[in-house]
Structure formats: structure tokens, C-alpha cells
Amino acid sequence: MAERTTALDRVLRQAGGPEILDVLAERLSGADLTTLLLEVVRRRAGALSPADVLRRYGHDRFAAPGAVAFRDLRRAEDAALSALPPGFEPVVLSPVAPLGACSALATVDQNKVISTVRNGEVAADPTNALALEAAVRRRAAGGTEPVRLAAVQRVVRAQHVKGAARFAHFTLFALVTAGRDTGDHAFERQHAAEHLAILGEAVRTCGAGEPEAWVTLLDERFERVAAALGGTPDPGRESGRGYYSGLCFKVYAGGVEVGDGGFTDWTARLLGNRKERLLISALGLDRLALGP
Incomplete structure (x- = not known):
């Protein structure tokens, strides 16, 4: 954070002072800011030669091809999708999302x-x-009938990561179930068990061995939910606290973390209804494609 602040201060001094940040971030409308930035990148792109682009491609970690073989990853994608029960609808997601899709919903810094x-x-x-x-x-249909969606998507993360099987861009197999609170944590018990069953079957179908679920209780009111899931209690987990609510879990295969999930308040906030419930989960298919 200190390095980011120092770099920003330097840039603002070169650009004419800190007030320019207020103009760009607060005074210009979204359309006007887009117009300005489009002209900036148009000029910058116009000054590039093919050699410049090739040079950038050679060292840009976001643009480099994936480290996992295409056929191995494709097999993992097909295997994961084959684990979906009939009630889940696969969705073809756009490669872009609205600004703030991560930071406005969850505890994610926009710089990530x-x-x-x-x-x-x-x-x-x-x-x-x-x-x-x-x-x-949910807004269009209303009622208590849950919405169950799935997707396979290549994603990009801006933060630097180190270690084996950690990539700048990778493919996730994701599930969400959205619905209405029906009392006695019935929604939570039913759909948490369903997500873990799907993720477990996907891990097995990918040939990654027998999955293990590690469950973290974040709210004592979810004790019955955690008890129904079984798995290994993971009270020491620090990641995801504040991101998830009530309960979260990780999925391991061969001792390697391959999945994550839990309950969030995103649809409750999006729809302005505290009775709305949402469970999310995902598997990292690149890790599964690499095999045990």
C-alpha cells in the first residue's frame, strides 16, 4: 500500500498536482471519462510499432499463453461440466464484467x-x-424457487502470486445457488451439501483422486449446517473471513487446494432483501488438469 501511494504521488506531481485526480475520479461523468481515456489509449496504441507489441507480449504475464496443455484443460472442463445435475443451468459468461463487480460486492481491492x-x-x-x-x-421470477447456475470461465487476476500451480490467468468451474430463506437454515443445508457433492464428483471425474472438504464455521447459527456437511473442521482458516458469511469451505485433492466456496450476502444487497440467500463455489481447473 505504501509503494502504491508513493507511485501515485509521483504520477500526480508529473500530471500537474493532486487536484487532477479529483477531476478524473469525481467531477467527470462516466461517459466523459471514458471519452478521455479512449483518446489516451488510442494515442498510445498509435505510437506503437509491431516490434513494440511483440516485445510487450514476450514479458507480459497477462498476455502469455496458459501453462496447462490445452487438451488437458479441455478434458478437465468437460469432466467438471459432466458432474452438473439437471437442475443447474450452464451459462456462457462474458469475458468482461461491470466495473465494481468484485470490489462493490465483496472485500476485493479494485487493483486486484x-x-x-x-x-x-x-x-x-x-x-x-x-x-x-x-x-x-430472482428479481424477474420472485418466489422461493432457487436459481442454480454454473459456468466455466477463463479469468485474470492482477495481484502477483507465487508458487506451484498459481497463474495470472486460469479457468474456474463455478456454481451459484440463489434463493429465499425458507426457515431453519433449510436452504443452507440443502444447497451446501449439493455444491460439495458436485465439486467432489468433478474432482473425481477429473481423475484427481478422492476430494476432501474442510469446513469453517463463521457463525454459530450455522452449526447444524456444518454438522450436516461433515468434512474436516477448519476453525483456524483466516482467508475468506469477511468475504463469506455463516460458513465457508475449501476442497482439497491430493493435499492441494483446488476449490473454495461459502455463503455471501451479495444477492441480498443487490435486491435489497435480507431474505435472499446466495451460495457460491468454484474449482480451479488448471490445478485439476495438472493431475495428482
Whole structure:
């Protein structure tokens, strides 16, 4: 954070002072800011030669091809989709999402996604886009019938990551179930068990071995939900606190983390209704494609 602030201060001094940030961020309308930024990138692109583009391609981690073989990844995608029960509808998501799709819904810094100049951002998590689609469908249909959606999407994350099987862009198999609170945590018990069953079957079908679920209780009111799921209690988990509510879980295969999920308040906030419930989960298919 300190490095980011220092760099921003330097840029603002070169640009004429800190007040320019206020003009760009607060005083210009969204359309006017887009017009300005489009002209900036048009001029910058116009000054590039083919050699410049090739040079950038050679060291840009976001533009480099994936590290996992295409056929291996495709087999993992097909295997994961084959684990979907009839009630889940696969959705073809756009490669871009509205600006704030991650930071406005969840505890995600906007600098962790790749923002665009057209009030959008490159897809960083399919569960956010699926939550938006589920909210649209819930608003249109109403009632207690849940919306169950799935997607396979290539996503990009802007933060630097290190370690084996960690990539700048990767493919996720994602699930969301949105519905209405029906009392006694019945929604939570039914759909958490369903998500874990689907993720577990996807792991097995990918040939990654027997999956393990590690469950973290975030709210004592969800004790019955956690008890019904079984799995390994994971009370020491720190990641996801504040992101998830009530309960969250991780999925492991061969000792490697391959999946994550839990309950969020996203549709409740999107629809302005505290009775709305949402469960999200995802598997990293690149890791599964690499095999045990």
C-alpha cells in the first residue's frame, strides 16, 4: 500500500498536482471519462510499432499463453461440466464484467482486477458475474424457487502470486445457488451439501483422486449446517473471513487446494432483501488438469 501511494504521488506531481485526480475520479461523468481515456489509449496504441507489441507480449504475464496443455484443460472442463445435475443451468459468461463487480460486492481491492476504460473490468471471478445474473433472474421470477447456475470461465487476476500451480490467468468451474430463506437454515443445508457433492464428483471425474472438504464455521447459527456437511473442521482458516458469511469451505485433492466456496450476502444487497440467500463455489481447473 505504501509503494502504491508513493507511485501515485509521483504520477500526480508529473500530471500537474493532486487536484487532477479529483477531476478524473469525481467531477467527470462516466461517459466523459471514458471519452478521455479512449483518446489516451488510442494515442498510445498509435505510437506503437509491431516490434513494440511483440516485445510487450514476450514479458507480459497477462498476455502469455496458459501453462496447462490445452487438451488437458479441455478434458478437465468437460469432466467438471459432466458432474452438473439437471437442475443447474450452464451459462456462457462474458469475458468482461461491470466495473465494481468484485470490489462493490465483496472485500476485493479494485487493483486486484484489470479495469477497462469503458466502465468495465476483465473477468476475475465467475461467481460474481453469476451472482449478478442470478439476481436479475430472482428479481424477474420472485418466489422461493432457487436459481442454480454454473459456468466455466477463463479469468485474470492482477495481484502477483507465487508458487506451484498459481497463474495470472486460469479457468474456474463455478456454481451459484440463489434463493429465499425458507426457515431453519433449510436452504443452507440443502444447497451446501449439493455444491460439495458436485465439486467432489468433478474432482473425481477429473481423475484427481478422492476430494476432501474442510469446513469453517463463521457463525454459530450455522452449526447444524456444518454438522450436516461433515468434512474436516477448519476453525483456524483466516482467508475468506469477511468475504463469506455463516460458513465457508475449501476442497482439497491430493493435499492441494483446488476449490473454495461459502455463503455471501451479495444477492441480498443487490435486491435489497435480507431474505435472499446466495451460495457460491468454484474449482480451479488448471490445478485439476495438472493431475495428482
